[in-house]
Amino acid sequence: MRHEEVAAFAVSAQAQLSGTVGVCMGTVGPGSIHLLNGLYDAKKSHAPVLAICGQVPSPEIGTDFFQEVDNAALFADVSVWSQTLSSPAQLPFLLEQAVNAAVSLRGVSVLTLPGDVGDLTVDKDVRPATFASCGAAAAAPDEQLEAAVAALADDADVTLLVGCGAAGARAEVLELADVLAAPMVLSLKGKEVLERDNVFQVGQSGLIGNPAAAAAMDDCDVLVLVGTDFPYRDWYPTGKVVVQLDARGEHIGRRTPVQHALVGDAAATLRALVPRLERRTDRTHLEKAVSAYASWQERQRGLRDPGHDRTLLGRARAVLDNPERLIRPEALAAAVDRIAPDSTIFTSDTGMSTAWLSRFVTMRGTRRLVGSYNLGSMANALPMALGAQGLDRGRPVVAFAGDGGLMMLLGDLRxxxxxxxxxxxxxxxxxxxGMVELEQEQGGLPEFGTELDNPDLAAVATAMGLTSRRVTDPEQLDDAVRWAFSADGPVLLDVVTNPEEVAVPPKPTVSQGWGFAIAKAKETFESR
Incomplete structure (x- = not known):
């Protein structure tokens, strides 16, 4: 990689996609420091990663030598295991501990190698390292199961909130939703697991979500969390009975009060739980939520059409929010969704790129999705796409890159x-x-410091050796996306999109609307 941060993001993606340990390396001092942001992404995504980091020669450690940093202090918060190799004889044992800790604890291990030790020879008689496999997944204890059954025994309306912790429990979660007649809200990381062929799902919650998902959670009597650590407290309903199933006991109750905990593997626990539940006959709550979700999707459909702004409604709306008739980002996301193969791996930058992907890309077929969805870092889409493509060069990989994120680590296009x-x-x-601008305006602040003076990104990419194209005409959008997926080698599609597009949150408040109106008025007066 041209930047160590890219390497760490890339292996975080590889670990999340493959389930096996990813390995990155950084040289002494600054080289290892540059790994840190990507390693934090791995930490917060519970991705097993081994970082091998350089250090100054052993006799110079502690002397404030050139490029010396304290790796033990530097990586203390990000790692589940961190040690320094001081003798070749330690190598098999420390390497085993590093990998085993990363895999079993689902986190980052850091093995530091001083320069002089790296120049020494390992004895030929030293045995090779051997690594432990993961333990067997177990169901939650029986007393926890019985308490959950009692909580779900009456006719109270139930809604599920499901995350990536249910990755190995797709069939069991669908059966749970069917038995309980429960609509299923998906976290963004749960989208790739449970969106396809799912008649119970009603999309995402949070700022990138939709009103149907918000209503499904607000209208229920019992909220069941399955394999999710969805962090936004304000989006959890209050006054509900909450059942939480998670393999990590430390996740229970840290986002919302939980009355009934189920600590165990999602698939094993649901296989033990669902047969004990009584099948619901009243499906009103489910049907209402699914119908509301379908209505919301229909309302969004017009924005997906590249020719939207030529319609009567589109022309009227464009006067206010798209006077230059630029390409709407919803149309771009929808075009990629239509044209990308069903085996595509998607990555997205944090911000509006993720919002458009969440709303307009469906994880059908064997599609996969990975992003910095726990750390929330900028500039992750390209590095993660490189890591994903490195796993399988024959599988399509597309990065939904923001212009701000791409410019931060532009060099690794090469x-x-x-x-x-x-x-x-x-x-x-x-x-x-875009997301920062939206947050400013919702708070009543006029846009400040968010405008980017971009070069012609297609021209830059062409100079760096990629096949590239710049798109400014909505009529050329579908053709350009098809061209991108048919090209040979790395491709960059630079699509000039409407900066005034607003992703309306699922539950817009009066204060948000008033703040947005004030901000827009200030922007208008200042521009005049």
Whole structure:
């Protein structure tokens, strides 16, 4: 990689996609420091990663030598295991501990190697390292199961909130929803597991979600959390009976009060739980939520059409929010969704790129999704796409890149060229830090410091060796996306999108609306 941060993001993605340990390396001092942001992404995503980091020669440690940093202090918060190799004889044992800790604890291990130790020879008689496999998944204890059955025994309306902890329990979660006649709200990381062929799902919650998902949670009597650590307290309903199933006991109750805990593997626990439940005959709550979700999707459908702004309603709306008739980001996301193969791996930058992916891309077929959805870092889409493509060069990989995120680690576009990684980088080029602008305006502040003075990103990518194209005409959108997926080698599609597009939150408040109106008025007066 051209930047160590890219390497750490790439192996975080590889570990999440493969379930096996990812390995990255950084040289002494600054090289290891640059790994840190990507390693935090791995930590917060519970991805097993081994970072091998350089250090100054042993006699110089502690002397404030050139490029010396204290790796033990530097990586103390991000790692589940961190040690320094001081003798070649330690190598098999420390390597085993590092990998076993990363895999069993689902986190980051850091093995530091001083320069002089790296130049020594390992004895030929030293046995090779051997690594432990993960333990067997177990169901929650029987007393916890019985308490959950009692909580779900009457006719109270139930809603499920499901996350990526249910990745190995798709069939069991669908059966649970069917038995309880429960609508299923998905976390963003649960989207790739349970969105496809799911008649119970009603999309996401939170700022990137939709009103149907919010209502399904607000209207229930019992909320069942399955394999999710959804962090936003304000989006949890209050006054509900909450049942939480998670393999990690430390996750129970840290987001919302929980009356009934189920600590165990999701699939094993649901296989023990569901047969004890009585099948619901009243499906009113489920049908209401699913119908509301379908209505919301229909209302969004017009924005997916590249020709939306030529319609009567589109022309009227464009006067206010798209006077230059730029490409709407919803149409771009929908075009990629239509054209990308069903085996595509998607990555997305934190911000509006993720909002458009969440709302307009469906995880059908064997599609996968990975992003910095726990750390929330910028600039992760391209690095994660490179890591994903490195796992399988024959599988389509597309990065939903924001222009702000891409410019932060632009140099690693060349990595795709150097190693002939055929990633498709789709840039939502709106000249803005869009999510920050939206947050400012919802608070009544006029946009400030979010405008980006971008170069022609397609021209930059062409100079770096990628096949590239810049798109400014909505009529050319579908053709350009098809071209991108048919090209040979790495591709960058620079799509100039409307910076005024607003992703309305599922439960807009009066204060948000008033703040937005005030901000827009201030922006208008100041621009005049």
């Amino acid at each position: 990595t795709a060229v150097t190693y002939r990684l055929p990633v498709v980088v789709v840039v939502f080029d709106n000249g803005r830090l």
